[in-house]
Amino acid sequence: MNRSRGGSHRPFYLAALVLLLLNSTASFSALVTDDEHDDEHEGRLCRHKPDNIQDPSRPGPHHVATTSYNLPNTITITATEGGSTTTDTNVHLWAVVYYPGLSSGANKPVAPGKHPLVVYLHGNHGIWIDSGGNHTCGPPTGNPVPNHEGYNYILERLASHGFIAVSINANDLNCKGGRIVARGKLILQHLGLWKDWNDPAKPDPTFNGRFHHHVDMDRIGLAGHSRGGEGIVSAYLENQSSGFGFHIKALHSISPVDFDSFVLVDVPYYVLMGAADGDVWDLEGARIYDRAAPRTNAHKMPKMQSYLYGANHNWFNTVWSQDEGWPSFGPNRLTDVQQRDVERAMGTAFFREYLQGLGAEHAIFTGDAVVPTLAPAQFYRSYQDPKHIAVDDFEDAPPNPLSNSLGGANTNISLSSFGEFTFSEFGGAFNNTFFQDTHGLIGGWSTQGAEFILNVPPANKDVTVYRYVSFRVTQVFDSGALNPIGQTEDFDVGLEDTNGNSTSVKVSQFDVIPFSYDRPGGEASMLQTIRLGLACFYCAEHKGMDIHSVAKIHFRFNRKPTGLVGLDDLQFSR
Amino acid sequence: MRKRLPIISLAIFGFGFCVIASAQEKQPPKEKHAVVLRQPLKEARLEVARVRLKKPAEVVEQGVKREVSVVLEFRVTSSQAIPVRALDPVLVVGDVSLREYRYEDHDRALVFTLYDPEKAKDGATVYLQFGNDAASRTELQSFRASEVKES
Numbered sequence: 001m002n003r004s005r006g007g008s009h010r011p012f013y014l015a016a017l018v019l020l021l022l023n024s025t026a027s028f029s030a031l032v033t034d035d036e037h038d039d040e041h042e043g044r045l046c047r048h049k050p051d052n053i054q055d056p057s058r059p060g061p062h063h064v065a066t067t068s069y070n071l072p073n074t075i076t077i078t079a080t081e082g083g084s085t086t087t088d089t090n091v092h093l094w095a096v097v098y099y100p101g102l103s104s105g106a107n108k109p110v111a112p113g114k115h116p117l118v119v120y121l122h123g124n125h126g127i128w129i130d131s132g133g134n135h136t137c138g139p140p141t142g143n144p145v146p147n148h149e150g151y152n153y154i155l156e157r158l159a160s161h162g163f164i165a166v167s168i169n170a171n172d173l174n175c176k177g178g179r180i181v182a183r184g185k186l187i188l189q190h191l192g193l194w195k196d197w198n199d200p201a202k203p204d205p206t207f208n209g210r211f212h213h214h215v216d217m218d219r220i221g222l223a224g225h226s227r228g229g230e231g232i233v234s235a236y237l238e239n240q241s242s243g244f245g246f247h248i249k250a251l252h253s254i255s256p257v258d259f260d261s262f263v264l265v266d267v268p269y270y271v272l273m274g275a276a277d278g279d280v281w282d283l284e285g286a287r288i289y290d291r292a293a294p295r296t297n298a299h300k301m302p303k304m305q306s307y308l309y310g311a312n313h314n315w316f317n318t319v320w321s322q323d324e325g326w327p328s329f330g331p332n333r334l335t336d337v338q339q340r341d342v343e344r345a346m347g348t349a350f351f352r353e354y355l356q357g358l359g360a361e362h363a364i365f366t367g368d369a370v371v372p373t374l375a376p377a378q379f380y381r382s383y384q385d386p387k388h389i390a391v392d393d394f395e396d397a398p399p400n401p402l403s404n405s406l407g408g409a410n411t412n413i414s415l416s417s418f419g420e421f422t423f424s425e426f427g428g429a430f431n432n433t434f435f436q437d438t439h440g441l442i443g444g445w446s447t448q449g450a451e452f453i454l455n456v457p458p459a460n461k462d463v464t465v466y467r468y469v470s471f472r473v474t475q476v477f478d479s480g481a482l483n484p485i486g487q488t489e490d491f492d493v494g495l496e497d498t499n500g501n502s503t504s505v506k507v508s509q510f511d512v513i514p515f516s517y518d519r520p521g522g523e524a525s526m527l528q529t530i531r532l533g534l535a536c537f538y539c540a541e542h543k544g545m546d547i548h549s550v551a552k553i554h555f556r557f558n559r560k561p562t563g564l565v566g567l568d569d570l571q572f573s574r
Numbered sequence: 575m576r577k578r579l580p581i582i583s584l585a586i587f588g589f590g591f592c593v594i595a596s597a598q599e600k601q602p603p604k605e606k607h608a609v610v611l612r613q614p615l616k617e618a619r620l621e622v623a624r625v626r627l628k629k630p631a632e633v634v635e636q637g638v639k640r641e642v643s644v645v646l647e648f649r650v651t652s653s654q655a656i657p658v659r660a661l662d663p664v665l666v667v668g669d670v671s672l673r674e675y676r677y678e679d680h681d682r683a684l685v686f687t688l689y690d691p692e693k694a695k696d697g698a699t700v701y702l703q704f705g706n707d708a709a710s711r712t713e714l715q716s717f718r719a720s721e722v723k724e725s
Contacts, residue, residue: 084674085634126658130680137658137677177662177673226660257660257705278611279660281707313660323608425706521612521709 051369056349056361057154057341060161065101065108069206070094070169075189077173079181081260088182093189094169096149098159099214110210111162116219116355117194118158120167121187122147123226123257124179125320127171137175144171150317151225154344161352164215166190170228180259183231184238187222191239191246219355221250223347225316226280229256229271233288237262250354252347254316258284261437264292266300268354270365272346274311275517275524276333278324282425283307283524287437290423293384295393295405304350304365305382307526308342309517310334316343326519334377342377366531367511380514380528382472388573389466391454391553394420394441401441404570408455415452415557417444423527423566430566433477433516433525440472440527440568444482445557452555454570461498461549466572467534469493469553472527473507474566477516482564489513489563494554495537495545503537503544504554510536513565527568534572609657612709617653620700620714622646623725624691633689646688646722648672650702650714655681661705667717668698694719 071093078087100115101108126135129143148169155165168190173179196202198215222232232251239246251264253271257280269292271285289305310332312325316339325333334342349361363369366383392404399420402410412418422428423436430442443452463469471493475483483489490513494504507513511530516523538544553570557563623646630641648665650656656663658681665672665686670693672686684702688694696719704710 080634080637082673083636085637123660124658126681134655134680135658136655136681139680175658175677177675255660259662281612281709282705324611325608326612 050367051363052372053361053364053369055341055345055371055373056352056364057157057344057347059157062100062111062160062162063102063104063108064098064156064159065103065105065110066096066098067107067207067210068094068096069193071193071206074172077182077185077189079179079185081178081181086176086179086182088173088176088179091172091186092169093193094148094171095166095190096152096155097164097166098152098155099164099211100159100162107210110214113214114216115162115164115214116216116221116351117191118163118165118221118223118351118355119187119190120148120151120155120165121170121183121222121224121228121231122150122167122317123224123228124174125317127174145319147171147174147317147319150319151223153318153340154347157344157348158351161348162356163221163351164194164211166194170231178259180227180230180257181234181238183224183228184234184236187232187235188239188244188246191220191244195246218247220246220248221252221351221355222248223252223254223351224256225254226313227257227259229253229285230258230260230262230288233262233264234260236264236267250351252350253285253288254343255280255313256285256288258287261291262288263294264288264301264303265294265297268301268350269303270305270346270350272306272308272316272343274313274316274325274339275307275309275519275526276311276325277313278326279313281519281522282435283526284435286435286526287424289382290436290438293386295390295395298384298388298390299386302386303382303384306342306346306365306379307381307528308334308339308377308379309514310378311339311342315339326522332376332378338374338377342374342379345371345374367529368531378514380512380526382527382529383470383531384529384569384571385470385574387466388470388571389460389463391456391460391570391572392441393439393569394567395439396420399439404454406457406460408457410455411451411453413453414447414450415443415445416450417442417564418452423525423568430476431478433523434566435524436527438527438568440566442476442564442566443555443557444476444564446482446562448558448561450557452557452567454553456550456552458498461551463534463547463550463572466574468531468573469495469534469537469571470529470531470573471570472529472568473513474525474527475513475515476525476564476566477523478564482562483515484562486515487560488515489565490559491563491565492554492556492558493532494556495534495547495550496552496554497545497547498549498551499546501545502552502554504556505532505536506559507532508559525566527566529569531573611657611659611704612707614710614712615650615652615654615656615702618702618712618714619651621649621651621723622694622717622721623649623723625725631689642689644691646691646694647725648686648688648700649678650684650686650712651679652682656684657704659704661707663702663704665700665702667693667700668695670694670698696720
């Protein structure tokens, strides 16, 4: 930690001094009497290293019962998407169900109580198994690909934790163009079935009342993979716009496509993407994440993203067993089992938090905790808390890197590359390695000591209601010109108060800014969130700065001789 | 009794074998091999046919409904199965992008429909690509009006 001193002491110093006196550990005493830089030591004090927590997907307390349905009557789905209207007839209402049972096994009675409903939806894939075992679009063989059964590994676990977990078959919408909106409509049809199956007043020839009063229709979560990952977003938005009234409380996409550029504003959203995706190679889920909770409506939802090194597209579904992942490269390719372990853990944690109110595992989305049993999986996260203030989202139109979102001035000191750019594959980008849907700041340096300073206006100087200074950052892949191949990035972030007191921390003490995942021909500069606890800036030694009166945020690029980074979403955050 | 033991054992073995075999049959067949999606199709060819529909098709674009009775069908064939991907195949004919398609012939053919035949300009370049995945771009022969087959 580096610090400079100046100005008067603040009242909270006194409180901290009392705390200091009560704490007699040698390490803490050494800290407060030592004016030397001691990065490693102070880093441990101001922010705990990520806690180790148990796998959220360890089996829950419930017996797991199973059932399925494939109704005799099919439906017709008409949907308009991209200006064209499609009509699909003979669409089956077919699904597999895992639920908390009085005992384990097929078609057992439901465990007492109401259980939240989670619905999974697969993506585009062959629909018929031919004589060679291949999955094709036709001709029909009478042996359909059970695409929906590929998520049983997580349905089973969700059921053990008290969810009614359903996975829908959408074969009738596969092997055709688009069908994202149609997929959303199919989900809503199934939700309608569950609403009826929960209602004793409705006839129920399918289950004969087994689920009466057991489905918590006030707590619904949707999850989807690939086209299903965007289909759930469509379902959520159509539920709102068409007044269906289903209480959908959480959305989880796995390696989704982004055909329709939907914008989410008011529902917790979690996207998991594989860095070695050889199908949705341009990581389109990042775009859905970026657009969610837009600056005009940024405080209604949390959003979170995991970028999983070594994971392909298919293996989140056990039926899609082909390895389409970028072959022969990717230094950390995961096995199919390892890949699904991550989805099972993260998906379970997400729905437990947002449907059951059990937030104990929230920290694995923010980086404050890790699940050791998921090793060797490495994933880099983005997270935005709804309670935040945006210091700079770099979305100025026209681009203006010298002004921030709070209206303060920004200063560039010696950054050779400096400017706001579109972080997108569709033009205006700094280079062709961005696959996102946001604007950000590019900063490059070829001599140590370059700095980017953001001035915080007086009206926003008191940040005591927040816990973190948070920002998204990525190494920009530049073929090794400024970012050496294979090396992590590092720099300092500092806060300065209105009296000139400042404290800075080294980012690498808290998190890793990795080199781009090895994707020859598709190098990706993927933003991730770094959250630095505000305690890091004011606790140590009582000589730090005053977070009641923040005047400036410093990015000091003094740890590596050269570098090129993208920055976005600089916030004070809960 | 001893004479019957082998028979009983055989029966038990046979029953067990049947149970195991039955359970295995219920498992969906697996596609085990690795596959590279981000590459051009192998030995791809294009055939175009003018098709008079037995029953006029109702087409709705930008909210406008119309009936179409004659279409152009662009049939792309390959020596290998054409992958079924998350990203949609798009056939680009000059400045027209065709997104309505169907798979045929055990996925060795993709048939795209152009509801406005006049939009296909003679000599237009033609290629197939999955979404914006340029690595999958497959160059096809140019569109020749004189080579359109009547169907």
